[in-house]
Amino acid sequence: MKKVRIIPPIPKEYKKLKVAGYCRVSTSGPAQLRSLEIQIKTYKKMIRSHPDWIYAGVFYDVESGLRRNGRTDLNKMLRKAAKGEIDYIITKSISRVSRDTLEILQIIRFLRERGINMHFETEDLDSINVDKEFEITLRGMLAQDESRNTSENIQWGFQRKFEKGDIFTQYKNxxxxxxxxxDIVIVPEQAEVVRKIFDLYLQGLSLGQIKAYLQSQGIKTVTGKDVWDRKTIQKILKNEKYKGDTMLQKTFTEDFMTGKKVKNIGQRGRYYIKDSHPAIVSAEVFDKVQEEMAKRASIVRNEDGTVEASGIKYNGKYLLGNLLVCGYCGTSYRRRTERGKVVWRCSTRIEIGKGACPNSPTLDEEWVKDILRKTYSNGICEEDLREKISKIKVYTKHITVFYKNDGETVDFEIWY
Structure with a gap:
């Protein structure tokens, strides 16, 4: 006959719980920050006054509840919990931890696997209980849907403001x-810097050359930095606000869950307000800069017929830098040095291969310059040539020069 001896479980050793609190507010407004301060003080007092608890800290974030990214204290608290430094967490409500249903589910399961309970005061729920998971998930879904409604209402409010021509006037930097x-008002000394940037660009300087000039003159950025960024200069040159106009809804939030903003290139309506505020540069100067930027843009035509930027940088010191255009695929020509000789070649052919644009010829730089100089019997400098010629189209056996003033075109046979 079998003998069975029951071995009783070892009773758990009594120990105090390491308890932490978690708080969160969405914005840094005065009312929200006061609320956060009260929550922190309340949890500190509650934990420290409990005889069976050990204070493990109060963690807090000022951030949206929809995204884990940016909530440094929540992540810090969970890391401490994983290391065994926290046994129990108190928080006001499910929505304070997260308004993302999937994320709240991941967090409570992460804690439960480690035997850690999170208590939600408003709902009076404990995450350690498996049978409460559905209720916690359901309440998380309601919080997420509330955020969606709030986001839609905010977007609706913006649309009404845009339609009335109300512009944003709380710009920083x-x-x-x-x-x-x-009201938007001009800062005179900064406005002079902006005008100088526009002027230098129209003189033929590249973004890199303008950057070098500003730094050599000790001119600081709007945030007080000594080093300028090419992208910052480019944004200034492309910003319609400098001619006194405002384009509304240049970007929009694509997904309220991620908060990701995307460029509005026609997905939604845009609103253009003329004379919305004082101009720093004239409309004529601004428009000339946009035309010049379009000329300098180097594009490559793909095999499917689409075009895209090739990433080449314009250099204002070259006469042909923004003049030569392929007559077959429409892309700009690029300067190269081959076996000690300077030549210009179609960008599509360089980027994709000869098969993408088989008829475009390679041009000798000195031959093109010589042809252009001979056009004017009295001689002319390179800077003046750029002012007189709008573009040069390149074909297999000839080039066509387009002149600005009278719209005349002249063909020259490629003979070298």
Missing amino acids: FMGYTCVDG
């Missing part, structure tokens, strides 16, 4: 402008 009593 906006070179040339500041906001005073709800």
Whole structure:
């Protein structure tokens, strides 16, 4: 006959719980920050006054509840919990931890696997209980849907403002402008820097050359930095606000869950407000800069017929830098040095291969310059040539020069 001896479980050793609190507010407004301060003080007092608890800290974030990214204290708390430094967490509600249903589910399961309970005060729920998971998930879904409704209402409000022509007047770090009593006003010394940037670009300087000039003159950025960024200069040159106009809804939030903003290139309506505020540069100067930027843009035509930027940088010191255009695929020509000789070749052919644009010829730089100089019997400098010629189309056996003033075109046979 079998004998069975029952071995009783070892009773758990009594120990105090290491308890932490978690708080979160969405914005840094005065009312929200006061609420956060009260929550922190309340949890500190509650934990420290409990005889069976050990204070493990109060963690807090000022961030949206939809995204884990940016909530440094939540992540810090969970790391401490994983190391065994926290046994129990108190928080006001499910929505304070997260408004993302999937994320709240992942968090409570992460804690449960380690035997850690999170208590939600408003709902009076404990995450350690498996049978409460469905209720926690359901309440998380309601919090997420509430965020969606809030986002849609905010977007609707913006649309109504755009339709009425109401512009945003709380800009920070906006070179040339500041906001005073709800109005955009010019900052004179910064405006001079903006005008100089526009002027240098029209003189033929590249973004890199403008950057070098500003730094050599000790001119600081709007944030007080000594080093300028090419992208910052480019944004200034492309910003319609400098001619006194405003384009509304240049970007929009594609997904309220991720908060990701995307460029509006026609997916939604845009609103253009003329003379919305004082201009720093004239409309004529601004438009000339846009035309010049379009000329300098180097594009490559793909095999499927689409075009895209090739990434080549314009250099204002070359006469042909923004003049030569392939007559077959429409892309700009690029300067190269081969076996000690300077030549120009179709960008599509360089980027994709000869098969993408088989008829485009390679041009000798000196031959093109010589042809252009001979056009004017009295001689002319390269800077003046750029002012007189709008573009040069290149074909297999000839080039066509387009002149700005009278719209005349002249063909020259490629003979070298």
